[in-house]
Amino acid sequence: MTTPLTKLQKSMIEKNIAYYLIPSEDPHQSEYVDAHYKCRQFISGFTGSSGAVLAEQTESRLWTDGRYFTQAEAQIDSEQMKLMKMGVAGVPTILEYLTEHLSEGDVLGLNGRMINTSYGKKLARLAASKKAVLETDHTLAEDLWTGRPAAAASPIFIHEDIYAGESVPSKLKRIRSCMETVSAEAHFIASLPDIAWIFNLRGNDMPCTPLFYSYAWITQENCCLFVRETCLSEEVSRRLEQDKITILPYGQIDSFLAKQKGSVLIDPDTVNYKLCQELEKNQIIFGENPSSGMKAVKNETQISGLKECHLSDGIAMTKFMFWLKQNIGSVPMTERSVQDRLEEERRKQPLYQGPSFDTICAYKDHAAMMHYCSTEQSDVCLKPEGLLLIDSGGQYLTGTTDVTRTFILGDISEEERRHFTLVLKSMLSLSDAKFLLGCRGSSLDILARGPLWEEGIDYRCGTGHGVGHFLGVHEGPNAFRWQVRDNQLDAVLMPGMVTTDEPGVYIPGKYGIRTENMLLCKKQRQNEYGSFLEFEHLTLVPIDMDGVDEALLNDKEIRLLYAYHQLVFDSLSPHLTDEEAGWLYHFLRIQNS
Template identity: 30%
Template sequence: MSSYADRLSALREQLKRDRLDGFVVPLTDEHMSEYVGAYAQRLAWLTGFQGSAGSAVVLPEQAAIFTDGRYTLQVRQQVDGDHWQFVSVPATSVAGWLGEHAAKGGRIGYDPWLHTSAWVAEAKKALAARGAELVAVDTNPIDAVWPDRPAPSDARLVVQNDAQAGASSAAKRAEIADWLAERKADAVVLTALDSIAWTLNVRGQDVAHTPVALAYAIVDADGTADLFVASDKIDETVRQHLGNAIRVQDRAAFPAALGSYAGKRIAADPERAVAAIFDRLELGGAKVLALRDPVVLAKAMKNPVEIAGHRAASARDGAALARFLRWVEAEAPKGGQTELSCVAKLQEFREATGVLKDTSFDTISATGEHGASPHYHSTPESNVPLEPGQLYLVDSGGQYADGTTDVTRVLPIGQPTDEMRDRFTRVLKGHIGLATAIFPPGTNGGQLDGFARRPLWEAGLDYAHGTGHGVGAYLSVHEGPQRIAQPNYPGGGPSEPLRAGMIISNEPGYYKAGEYGIRIENLILVEEREIAGGDAPMLGFETLTFCPIERSLIVPEMLTSAERGWLNAYHAKVLEILGPQMSGDELEWLEEKCAPIG
């Protein structure tokens, strides 16, 4: 198709042929993934939107795209406002919008392999009130008009050996079997790609930035499992690793297999398993237990091997990022460097480690006003040079076999303004406030979120995104169930109690539209704390990410003595961990960046 307008027109013509009066387009795949393979990038193909969260609705005369506060600026830059209405969520839901705009008596299509049962119920209710109908399609109409749609990846699975995983697949499946026995269930359907990878100790290359394979799994009460994956993706090494307890079937056999559990009690996760899975289980006569995937919490609580691996990955990654920051500091003032040239250079430094598998997400390389869009993604069309007077924000991470990293730093290009330094220092104070929090077991991330925001709130400022997300062990850079967020912000809502072993990000920020953005992000580990003289168990955080925080952006007088103590201790640790990896001019630069602030 020659333009996005042509694609929208082609979809509308297809909807007419399918006797539909509208269609809903989510940004996900059959596994409810955040990051999806190229074959499933239907929203991006239709609209041009490159963010990692969003949905669209196409009606005969209207079309709307739904994004949250992280993408308010980005969606307007990437999507044509002449053809699309911009709608903010959660203020307006897709179902709510449909309930107001669908034609009375209209048939609104949806792909049941791309939506949860809860969403289907909500949309049906909203449309019924309008006198309209929600209709499941057998074939996604976008696929019919997407002439060069990529095929799903054919990359082979690889083994994540027990020495890296810290526990065998057999041990993990035994824990799932115990979980099933407690619930008198016969089997559990695993649909989240990272849950399957973690349970079976395998990794893949089917989704950019996330080392997972397109597959489904059903784990039985005896600890055996069925793995549904394209047969040509399994070689003899993986087959031997899986062993006799895991029956390998073709991925295409999964839908039919769901109909073979008549009279059985089958667990499936209502947040992670799509509506089609529940429908087929119920039609086949299974008693469906809507329960959270048992792997979700187990995977989030890292074992000692996974924690040690993450520390090693962070040390390696921190040195690569520090070298990059030194390069930016030296080269950007000379001119000629752009957002994309910085992305390429950072990639070079990470690849120089010799063990980089992938980046953990598309690097956010944002200078000046682009930094005010928290999830900005530089493209050849939006790419701009780094210029004096700007703040340069880089949010990036690496995938290594021993860990997944995610870190954000900000540098001034030339002399920062007093306002920039004030805002940066407030973000730093919030970062330290969260990093030093002590809290009792049972505390959730939402209860801690204000620790990071208070210095900004005191100045009448805030940021419209969550403060922290879970991170996997050579898996997804955004991993649940833990998070740190206000209930009304993206990533908010009911929050999981934090438990020892969880890795989570600490990333408060500040964004001034049209001018600059600031975010300071480290990864932190929830750990048990003994408080001298205390009589109750407590938890706290260990910082895992080590890379200098830019001194020239800090107003020392705004820091308390305790905050200065934290910063100086942090930089001493940065020097201890990164220093042995550097020498000569690099080491001198690092020593200067890590010098104590009085």
């Protein structure tokens, strides 16, 4: 049978390429990519957001992480492609696999625009050590893709200072100060979230994320923004001119970089390998984009906006929960229909711009796939029994939300109830942390995993991620995870950072449970031991008490749960109908009886 993969392998044979690497990213190393760049999905059939294909002339492999094991097994053709489960004992990384199998004279091919500089340099060193050849100018998958969607080119719009809380000149001044500290004459930026944040602009080139294709070049005297000029309105062009920003065509970035001289600061994890090679004659200073840490710490305007949009999100979620609990079993429902109902509630909220990611609405065993997405083929009817997991979020002009709740639709097993309660214990434990300034997310991750580890249970993903402000729902550098990646420490937690707290239990073939809140890091106290920090709940959504076994909660956990639900009720009830508020009051009073 002829498939995109077999066509790729034929092309590899013709060009004498032993291995061909196809990652998930676009030229900006984005997490979620425009359909134009989904070459890995085109070749493999796997639709998850993370993973890479390493094709060989007679066999191929797909690497992906624990969020997608079940999904990948269902989507790839196991006769043509082997699943490599990242992080599982005995499973090599792509680099380790190539170290073992790459031979002298072999050609390793790829499109150098689709990998970051850090990874490209590792591949180059590996190829050199094996006396193999690394070729980075291939576009084999792209060339085979007939009917490939065009790259997005949406209108760019201004994210007003009343929402951003800081002007563009102020941000540029801070970035230039950081450049001066590291003796960089210029700073090249390819990360779309960073560019959107620096210039207080947004677009819709990415699904669910208000970004636009662009590059930026900053010196002490000048600043250039590379965009598709057809995407600029007169208003945006005028604003950029006022801020002394020079507009250049997006497609001229290669030739521009080739002409530059001097010391250049670039982030090797977000600048693609091809563009870095254009700068190699310069003195390159590798370091994190200064804007990465800056945008992670939300200012007072952004924090106020986040609280406002979480109130709106909580209203929408609670109205949806009321409808769901009142009508399950009497009104026909499917995964996709209830997902649409939740979106209807969000659309009623002020300043709502759309989902912050593709909603995960997963019933029973579907929820065991961490990033399941219901389709026409997989959509199932909901019954008054079992668990329904909904992970969803919204983009608002005032911020970005991400919340997961697992709903009890009827009878559940004692195992499900126990696991539901353990996940709740885990979420509450981390959210109540008090810690010294200097701690990282990795310092605190055990607080969430502890209740599950005591039972011999784990989840194959991080506990939480940073969230942008009307930007990406996944944003570094702050995170909660116990594993440190490639000697790269996660960020020190700072007041103003926003991070999700989302432990879970996933039992393949049976069910999945996750409870997720967004937490704001803030100051708690200062004393002779230093500066202590704590978290504040931003998420305002009830937890389904029908799944809680209070006998498994200690006194402190019960107090934390009651206090959280009191906050939810006090915040939301003035914005609900009398019937909805009465139901919510009764639902939350059940726990106090």
